[in-house]
Amino acid sequence: MSINPLEHLCRVWTRIFSVEAERGEGIYLYDLAGHRYIDFTCGIGVTNTGHCHPKVVKAVQEQAAKLLHGQINIVLHQPALQLIKELIPLVPEGLDTIFFSNSGAEAVEAAVKLSKHATGRTNVIVFTGGFHGRTHLTMAMTTSKIGYRLHYQPLVPGIFVAPYPYLYQLGMEEESATRFCIKELKRLLKTQTAPNETACVVIEPELGEGGYIVPPNRFLLELQDLCREHGILLVADEVQSGYGRTGKFFACEHSGIVPDILVMAKGMASGIPLSGIATRKELTTRWRTGSHGGTYGGNAVACAAGVATIQAILEEHLLENTTQRGVELVTGLKQLQGQYPCIGEVRGLGLMIGVEFSKPDREPDPITAKAVVKEGPAPTTT
Amino acid sequence: MAQECPKIICSIPGPESRRIVAMDTQYLATGTKGSPVAVKWGKGVVFEDLDGNRFLDFTNGMVAGIGHGHPRVAKAIQEQAGKFLFFNGPDFYYEVQSQVAQALVRVTPGDHRKKVFLSNSGAEANEAAIKLARSATGRKQFIAFLGAFHGRTIGALSLTASKVVQRETFFPMMPGVTHLPFAYCYRCSYKQSYPSCDLWCAQILEDVYFKSVLPPEEVAALFMEPEQGEGGYVVPPSPFVQKIQQICQKYGILFVADEVQAGCGKTGKLFAIEHHAVVPDVLNLGKAIASGVPMGATIFRAELDFPKQGRHSNTYGGNPLAAVACLATLEAIQEEKLLENCQRMGQRFADGLRGLQQEFEEIGDVRGLGLMLAIELVEDRTSKEPARALRDRVIDACCSKGLLLLPCGMSSIRFTPAMVVNAEQIDTALGILRESIREARASA
Numbered sequence: 001m002s003i004n005p006l007e008h009l010c011r012v013w014t015r016i017f018s019v020e021a022e023r024g025e026g027i028y029l030y031d032l033a034g035h036r037y038i039d040f041t042c043g044i045g046v047t048n049t050g051h052c053h054p055k056v057v058k059a060v061q062e063q064a065a066k067l068l069h070g071q072i073n074i075v076l077h078q079p080a081l082q083l084i085k086e087l088i089p090l091v092p093e094g095l096d097t098i099f100f101s102n103s104g105a106e107a108v109e110a111a112v113k114l115s116k117h118a119t120g121r122t123n124v125i126v127f128t129g130g131f132h133g134r135t136h137l138t139m140a141m142t143t144s145k146i147g148y149r150l151h152y153q154p155l156v157p158g159i160f161v162a163p164y165p166y167l168y169q170l171g172m173e174e175e176s177a178t179r180f181c182i183k184e185l186k187r188l189l190k191t192q193t194a195p196n197e198t199a200c201v202v203i204e205p206e207l208g209e210g211g212y213i214v215p216p217n218r219f220l221l222e223l224q225d226l227c228r229e230h231g232i233l234l235v236a237d238e239v240q241s242g243y244g245r246t247g248k249f250f251a252c253e254h255s256g257i258v259p260d261i262l263v264m265a266k267g268m269a270s271g272i273p274l275s276g277i278a279t280r281k282e283l284t285t286r287w288r289t290g291s292h293g294g295t296y297g298g299n300a301v302a303c304a305a306g307v308a309t310i311q312a313i314l315e316e317h318l319l320e321n322t323t324q325r326g327v328e329l330v331t332g333l334k335q336l337q338g339q340y341p342c343i344g345e346v347r348g349l350g351l352m353i354g355v356e357f358s359k360p361d362r363e364p365d366p367i368t369a370k371a372v373v374k375e376g377p378a379p380t381t382t
Numbered sequence: 383m384a385q386e387c388p389k390i391i392c393s394i395p396g397p398e399s400r401r402i403v404a405m406d407t408q409y410l411a412t413g414t415k416g417s418p419v420a421v422k423w424g425k426g427v428v429f430e431d432l433d434g435n436r437f438l439d440f441t442n443g444m445v446a447g448i449g450h451g452h453p454r455v456a457k458a459i460q461e462q463a464g465k466f467l468f469f470n471g472p473d474f475y476y477e478v479q480s481q482v483a484q485a486l487v488r489v490t491p492g493d494h495r496k497k498v499f500l501s502n503s504g505a506e507a508n509e510a511a512i513k514l515a516r517s518a519t520g521r522k523q524f525i526a527f528l529g530a531f532h533g534r535t536i537g538a539l540s541l542t543a544s545k546v547v548q549r550e551t552f553f554p555m556m557p558g559v560t561h562l563p564f565a566y567c568y569r570c571s572y573k574q575s576y577p578s579c580d581l582w583c584a585q586i587l588e589d590v591y592f593k594s595v596l597p598p599e600e601v602a603a604l605f606m607e608p609e610q611g612e613g614g615y616v617v618p619p620s621p622f623v624q625k626i627q628q629i630c631q632k633y634g635i636l637f638v639a640d641e642v643q644a645g646c647g648k649t650g651k652l653f654a655i656e657h658h659a660v661v662p663d664v665l666n667l668g669k670a671i672a673s674g675v676p677m678g679a680t681i682f683r684a685e686l687d688f689p690k691q692g693r694h695s696n697t698y699g700g701n702p703l704a705a706v707a708c709l710a711t712l713e714a715i716q717e718e719k720l721l722e723n724c725q726r727m728g729q730r731f732a733d734g735l736r737g738l739q740q741e742f743e744e745i746g747d748v749r750g751l752g753l754m755l756a757i758e759l760v761e762d763r764t765s766k767e768p769a770r771a772l773r774d775r776v777i778d779a780c781c782s783k784g785l786l787l788l789p790c791g792m793s794s795i796r797f798t799p800a801m802v803v804n805a806e807q808i809d810t811a812l813g814i815l816r817e818s819i820r821e822a823r824a825s826a
């Protein structure tokens with residue numbers, strides 16, 4: 001009996017295109033027939049160093065031959081230690097302690113669990129449009145689409161939602177949006193979750209799934225002040241915005257905020273599952289040893305790929321390239337916006353750029369957006 | 383009580399009662415009603431239905447603890463109604479509200495300083511205890527027992543574990559409740575026997591639960607009925623209660639005694655927890671506390687009090703009618719020496735039930751304290767298979783002969799006559815029960 005694997009592939013995954021990729025190289029993907037496609041998705045912000053970066057590939061191959069897995073509760077290994085050495089100078093000043101896991105959702109879970117232990121408080125504040133993952137806790141924190149939580153209720157309690165400064169849809173300028181959102185957050189702390197019950201505020205410094213929305217720097221700075229005032233930990237979910245995507249190693253650097261916990265994943269190992277959090281040692285002294293962990297966190301091959309990824313980003317000046325190419329892309333998109341009124345806004349940092357399709361009254365126009373995506377992917381000439 | 387009772391003049395329900403049952407079925411939400419009995423008046427443990435049948439009421443002592451239509455209570459209510467029915471007790475002051483709190487503080491176990499939160503039902507008393515425990519300890523988790531009934535609001539329902547029908551379709555519950563098997567020795571969850579079990583059902587809390595699933599330093603309170611009510615009138619061995627309390631004390635967990643059903647004298651002591659020589663941190667009352675006027679009370683160590691105004695409150699808590707009814711009830715219990723009567727009559731009744739147990743193989747267990755007694759019916763004494771159908775037939779047969787009873791647990795019948803019951807009434811009830819069991823087993 002011959003098995004048609006497509007019929008056995010779980011339908012819970014959306015399948016946007018029918019392309020079957022055979023290999024990738026730099027910004028290109030090649031299908032079985034050898035057609036070449038330009039990949040502007042990077043597998044949702046994962047292959048930031050390009051597909052199959054030779055340094056990463058080599059590191060993976062070499063590590064695979066030495067040690068595939070050395071469970072981190074049981075043994076130490078160089079790839080994990082080396083990765084920590086590379087990471088510490090890159091995370092915002094003051095963050096000096098690293099924990100590894102495998103996916104973005106897991107790293108967000110770790111951040112919230114740490115916050116609970118470190119503060120002795122139970123509640124979490126998140127923002128409208130946020131995406132933090134698909135496990136039960138992170139689902140409860142995710143408010144970017146109803147489909148992520150439909151029929152999965154009840155979710156984890158103790159999650160409260162504040163408005164994200166989505167200027168375009170609020171119809172506000174930076175200053176008024178900042179004032180509005182900070183006021184609403186303060187109201188939340190007065191009416192729904194008392195500061196002494198609030199362990200942390202989790203924010204994406206550039207909103208990802210929710211629409212590539214850049215908040216005003218002022219907002220992030222005031223948010224940081226408010227958190228400090230109340231002893232609430234500030235968690236930056238940089239799963240999508242981190243690792244060079246915005247032209248800085250972490251998007252937090254654009255505003256200068258220093259979160260208490262920084263969450264990273266996606267780009268960390270150029271495609272091998274690896275995630276983690278960076279935080280302050282002082283907080284982790286209150287995270288009881290043994291109260292969190294995981295089998296694969298800090299996997300040797302993933303960490304080796306992680307080290308090579310950082311080296312590639314630094315040695316090949318990929319941050320500078322991201323900034324320069326980002327400016328070109330935005331300029332081009334803005335020209336298109338001049339020609340096509342259905343493009344309501346062009347926005348984003350570095351190469352984390354979004355185009356919002358909308359009607360003249362700024363009502364979202366998903367039909368046009370979907371039609372544009374469906375036009376592709378067109379193979380380019382090889 | 384010179385009136386002849388029971389006196390059955392037509393088959394039950396008679397035409398008038400049937401009319402009320404039909405109207406009730408049409409207009410009232412589906413609840414828990416069983417026997418088709420519609421009351422016209424009640425006095426002591428006797429009541430008459432709308433068709434002139436006269437019954438012995440061995441159920442309502444749960445609430446009308448000192449009997450139907452007690453003159454002291456009736457008078458107190460009438461007088462108070464002539465003065466003021468309501469005066470926003472949560473926001474302002476009046477004497478009977480403070481008096482009732484003082485009285486409750488005085489009669490409840492323990493010489494420590496106490497305070498009272500007044501509400502309108504047992505469920506509300508338990509809700510107040512949940513909130514008080516979280517507020518006072520800063521902890522979030524709770525422990526309760528299988529078989530427990532603590533009420534039907536979501537917080538109280540989350541503690542409740544006596545019948546699945548009470549919870550189904552109402553999830554999600556309040557999170558944070560861990561249920562433990564109760565010391566229901568007749569059906570030990572661990573298949574052991576007391577006392578050779580060495581109270582494993584208490585020790586397991588510390589040795590297993592606290593080490594594997596429930597960090598004790600996160601537990602705010604443990605709720606226990608000193609005699610389980612809805613769960614089957616189950617009396618735990620006192621050493622069990624004491625050991626549980628010691629564990630609570632060791633870990634700073636509040637011990638809450640839910641005396642909504644067992645309190646106010648019907649176990650022969652004013653509070654059932656006194657039988658176990660344990661002083662709870664919080665004691666909850668409801669049902670009989672105001673002889674039928676809705677009232678709930680949460681009596682607690684003063685230092686647990688809410689630290690801020692407004693953290694908890696309600697509209698009717700300590701309302702004047704409930705307050706005077708409660709004061710009159712407590713007075714009646716004391717002045718009419720009802721505890722003594724309850725002990726004597728309880729003894730007589732329990733002896734009678736044990737006599738029946740000799741006679742009927744189907745009575746697997748006889749248990750209870752004072753006048754809060756139950757028999758558990760089983761298919762046979764070895765398998766202990768619950769005999770539900772038989773139990774229901776016995777209750778129906780008793781009803782048709784003028785003895786009103788209620789079920790509880792899986793296959794138990796509870797007996798809660800008011801504390802004013804006399805020897806003749808007890809003996810009559812035993813006679814009817816005997817006849818009804820005979821009939822019910824024959825009609826199987």
Ligand SMILES: Cc1ncc(COP(=O)(O)O)c(C=O)c1O
Nearest residue numbers: 103104105131132133208239240
């Ligand atoms: C900001 C953010 N957080 C968390 C996640 C979840 O990551 P993962 O899919 O690896 O669990 C994502 C994924 O899209 C994300 O964009």
Ligand SMILES: Cc1ncc(COP(=O)(O)O)c(C=O)c1O
Nearest residue numbers: 503504505531532533611642643
């Ligand atoms: C032990 C116990 N607690 C609480 C309750 C709930 O009381 P209420 O029905 O007044 O809410 C009951 C009622 O049966 C009870 O028996």
